[in-house]
Amino acid sequence: MGKTLAEKILSQKSGSDARSGDIIIARVDLAFAQDTTGPLTVRQFQACNLKRLADPKKTALFLDHAAPSPNRQISNDHRLLRQFAGETGCLIYDVGGGICHQIVAETLAKPGDVIVGADSHTVTAGGLGAFATGMGSSDVAIAFGLGKTWFRVPESIKIVLSGKFSRGVGAKDLILYLIGNIGADGATYKALEFGGDGVKNLTMSQRFTIANMAVEAGAKVGLFPTDSTTHDYLKSQGRGDHYQPLSADDDASYERTINIDLATVEPLVAKPHNVDNIAPARELKGTKIQQVFIGTCTNGRLEDIAIVADMLKGKRRHPETRLIVAPASPQVLLAAIRAGYIYSLVEAEAIILPPGCGACLGLHQGVLADGESCLSTANRNFKGRMGSPEAFIYLGSPATAAATALAGEITDPREVA
Amino acid sequence: MIRGRASKFGDNISTDHITPGRLAHLRSNLPELAKHVLEDADPTFASRVEKGDFIVAGSNFGLGSSREHAPLVIKMAGVSAILAKSVARIFFRNAINLGLPVLICDTDNIDDGDELEVDLATGTVNNITKANQLTFGKLPEVMLRILDEGGLVPYIQKYGDFKL
């Protein structure tokens, strides 16, 4: 019988005939940690007496969650990570260097790779066909030292996409639709594998958005096959040689199959405090929003910023709605400056943050007050996520975020000309 | 055999409930971080939890972030095991890696304050207060071995590699 994408990649990296349910040991092509999980990763690495990295070129640290550092404790954590990188020779991306998952996508991940990161949104690289998954600090520390880890080969759920998005609808709406449909634990321990004719209509940026939120349904990975879009993306990053064609076998076996026609998806919003608490944006009209946050590993790419800049060009944000934009990487920021997007956004009275996680996890750069509501393009709306356990977080697409910033209340982007 | 009292939580307790991002500056100061364990789910938990207590939750416990600090502060609070209807994948693996048992069972009939006795070897939960018994599923062999050694760090110290 044929294999799923997950089974194929894990077979190759374990040198065995990996089938769902098997426990295997796989070689790791990249292991990484960021500034809030990295210090514990370094400590666990040291506690194991793992003197050396398996391969410094396949090990990376990112200072992105609190960048630049908002306080002394985190500055000390940053120092610890810089020291570790200095001693071991691993890759390090310092403050301002961008969000780990975006940098992994732009410069490090290859189709067919196994990637483990001490951050749950490591799944993002599934957009280009890498078996990429989040783990804790201990597991990643061992991967740093041994260059391998153990996996239970997941069962796969196949998501068959067809058609094209209609105007004002995008990848974020699709993944919110799927999570609303199967629930926040609908894919726990499983792989979500995307396929069907509709995949060719998705840009790389959209694939990353979808793969990024696979973990919000509990999935271990969100995997896309590779095609000419993947190849063109890698070429544009100067690494066309990293491409390999990758797809599931036609006779692979799936736990279940879900069909989605992209044309039927409409602008959606996840309401507080769970990602599967989905409603159409149009039904939330009248919900006042004090802060709109655009960015993160979900929707901080150039295409996302372009959508927002085009909608806000020549207009102003609502006077009672703060607007914060954080490009996901320096590459994104530079391209947005070159295209004039940043000019339009600042004219519309947006605040531009340095490349990084920004307000996403409630540490700094846009902490919510008690009772406030935020419309964010991020992936999580858990209670307390953006600083106050008494605040309310709604998740939507960049287009919904831009429409909301203009109106001061949640707004379906199709209402904005 | 572990014995303790149940502390009951609902469904979808996230890693932000357990140890929120806003406290990330305390992650290199674990005793301080542990004082806030589960603060956003139950602000009284940290002060009333006793050594040996069980966290008893509904479905999808520990969803969200990969922060190992979440099971770490739960363990530091003295919790001896987590019983839940289901547990998010990364949290599950992290807890085992820290030597904190996670037991999947039907927790609907366990109430806050119930006295429980857990036998990891036989896979049974004895509810002493209610005078009934539950069973829980077996962990994969590799996780049992890691748990047996007290966590992944002592396991790797001992074997230097994964032994399947």
Ligand code: SF4
């Ligand atoms: S942008 Fe948000 S979700 Fe993404 S890695 Fe940073 S903190 Fe995590």
